Structure formats: C-alpha cells, structure tokens
Amino acid sequence: xxxxxxxxxxxxxxxxxxxxxxxxxxxxxxxxxxxxxxxxxxxxxxxxxxxxxxxxxxxxxxxxxxxxxxxxxxxxxxxxxxxxxxxxxxxxxxxxxxxxxxxxxxxxxxxxxxxxxxxxxxxxxxxxxxxxxxxxxxxxxxxxxxxxxxxxxxxxxxxxxxxxxxxxxxxxxxxxxxxxxxxxxxxxxxxxxxxxxxxxxxxxxxxxxxxxxxxxxxxxxxxxxxxxxxxxxxxxxxxxxxxxxxxxxxxxxxxxxxxxxxxxxxxxxxxxxxxxxxx
Numbered sequence: 001x002x003x004x005x006x007x008x009x010x011x012x013x014x015x016x017x018x019x020x021x022x023x024x025x026x027x028x029x030x031x032x033x034x035x036x037x038x039x040x041x042x043x044x045x046x047x048x049x050x051x052x053x054x055x056x057x058x059x060x061x062x063x064x065x066x067x068x069x070x071x072x073x074x075x076x077x078x079x080x081x082x083x084x085x086x087x088x089x090x091x092x093x094x095x096x097x098x099x100x101x102x103x104x105x106x107x108x109x110x111x112x113x114x115x116x117x118x119x120x121x122x123x124x125x126x127x128x129x130x131x132x133x134x135x136x137x138x139x140x141x142x143x144x145x146x147x148x149x150x151x152x153x154x155x156x157x158x159x160x161x162x163x164x165x166x167x168x169x170x171x172x173x174x175x176x177x178x179x180x181x182x183x184x185x186x187x188x189x190x191x192x193x194x195x196x197x198x199x200x201x202x203x204x205x206x207x208x209x210x211x212x213x214x215x216x217x218x219x220x221x222x223x224x225x226x227x228x229x230x231x232x233x234x235x236x237x238x239x240x241x242x243x244x245x246x247x248x249x250x251x252x253x254x255x256x257x258x259x260x261x262x263x264x265x266x267x268x269x270x271x272x273x274x275x276x277x278x279x
Contacts, residue, residue: 003040004245006227008158009181012103012135015071016222017242018043020187020231021052032233033059039239045161045185045229047075047108048093049277057097072099075108075139076124078277081116086123090132105133106161109277110145117141121149135159139187140272143176150180159183164226165191166199166217167265169258174224189221189228190214192267201256209247212240219244220257 005013019041024032033044033056046056053074060070074097080089090105105124110117124136137159138146150156160177164170164186177184190196197213205216214230218241221228232238249257
C-alpha cells in the first residue's frame with residue numbers, strides 16, 4: 001500500500017500516517033509493531049517515556065527492511081531538558097533502539113514552569129549538526145513557546161505534535177502551525193475511550209463511504225493537513241487505519257465533524273501551559 005509523503009520545512013519527507021506505540025511494550029509489542037511494518041507502516045512514533053523504544057528498534061531489525069526506509073520518531077522527557085542531559089538522552093535512546101540516527105526528535109512537553117525547553121532545543125540543534133537527528137521538532141507547544149524557539153535560535157521546528165481528535169479540534173493551533181510552516185501531527189487522533197467512534201455524524205459518514213468510523217476520523221485529519229499517529233495493537237485496525245487515502249470528505253462533512261468539538265474535550269485536561277510531564 002502506497003502512503004503519501006508530507007514535505008517538512010527542512011526538506012525531509014514525512015509519511016502521511018504513522019503508528020503510535022504508547023502502551024505497546026514487551027515481546028507482544030515487538031510482534032505488534034512488526035505486523036504493522038509488514039502491512040506498510042514506515043513512520044514509527046515512540047518516546048523515552050513510553051518505554052517502547054527498545055521494542056520498536058527490535059521490530060525494525062527483525063523486519064529485514066533497510067533502515068533508510070523508515071521514519072523513526074522519539075521524544076525527549078521533561079527530566080532531561082538541561083543542555084547536557086538532552087545530548088546524553090538522545091545518544092542513550094539511539095543505543096537503546098540500535099540506530100545511528102533519528103529521523104525526527106521532539107521535545108515531548110514544553111513544561112514552561114520549569115523554563116528549560118529553550119536549552120533543550122539548543123542541544124537538539126547541536127545533535128542535528130552532529131548527524132544524530134535529521135529533523136527536530138516539538139510536541140504540545142503553544143504559539144508563544146514556538147516563537148521563543150524561533151526568535152532565540154532562528155531554527156523553526158519541523159513538526160508540532162499535538163492533541164487533536166473530534167472532541168478537541170484545535171483549529172486555532174492548526175492555523176498557528178501553518179503560519180510558521182510547521183507540520184502538525186496528531187496524537188490520540190481518535191480520542192481515548194472510542195466514544196467519538198459512536199457519534200452519529202461519524203457513523204453516517206462511515207456508512208456513506210463504506211469505511212469504518214476510525215477511517216472517517218483519520219481521513220478528516222489528513223484532509224485538514226494533519227498527520228495522524230493512531231496507536232493500535234489490533235492487526236485488523238492497523239490495516240484499516242492505512243486504508244484511508246482512496247476517498248475524500250466534502251468541506252461540509254469536515255465541518256460537521258469539527259462541530260463535535262467540546263470546550264472540555266482535552267484528554268485529562270492536559271494544558272501545555274500547566275501540565276507537568278510524568279518522570
């Protein structure tokens with residue numbers, strides 16, 4: 001199955017859908033990631049705090065597919081935002097995964113109360129120059145956090161991975177990223193608890209296009225210019241999630257899904273200005 005690519009502001013190309021690996025761990029996790037690779041996933045998204053870096057690296061090795069064919073992303077935990085800690089964390093993650101470089105490395109959360117994300121960003125710029133990372137980006141960053149990085153270093157993040165799903169549509173943040181030529185990725189693109197899959201508007205569209213509710217939501221993301229990173233351990237769902245590029249929703253249908261947005265739709269109320277990342 002052919003997956004389109006999205007061009008980043010640094011000239012690299014990102015697959016238009018990826019596999020999230022939050023809570024995918026252990027020997028079973030290796031098999032789940034390996035099956036996803038065999039079905040065609042090449043963008044693999046992990047994090048030091050997910051405790052899945054090792055199994056993702058092992059699945060890549062077992063696949064027999066050349067490393068250059070993958071786009072591997074991981075993320076810096078908050079406890080390593082100091083400059084030297086950032087550089088060491090990058091190298092440790094590479095060793096853990098058995099890789100020579102990351103395609104994309106993200107600051108997981110800005111943690112503005114700690115005020116160290118600029119220090120981490122400067123270390124990531126150095127790591128990129130060292131060849132340890134190809135593209136550098138952020139996750140859960142607000143406009144003021146993005147502008148501080150850009151103003152202080154002259155380097156714009158290639159990606160901002162944020163929470164987006166039908167209950168948290170993020171129209172404003174999507175426009176802010178576009179204005180800065182930053183590609184938006186969506187974590188938890190289906191939401192959590194699968195409640196959005198039961199919404200009448202989603203089910204009606206699924207029936208119309210002969211797709212699953214999840215496929216409708218993922219296509220909604222893609223048509224809004226977002227790269228979704230769904231997490232699935234189900235082989236059936238992994239395959240279905242890839243099969244989203246052969247139909248289009250109308251503008252009015254996209255707006256009908258946007259209308260599901262809720263003021264309290266954010267998962268666990270994780271406000272990037274307040275949230276203190278788990279250590």
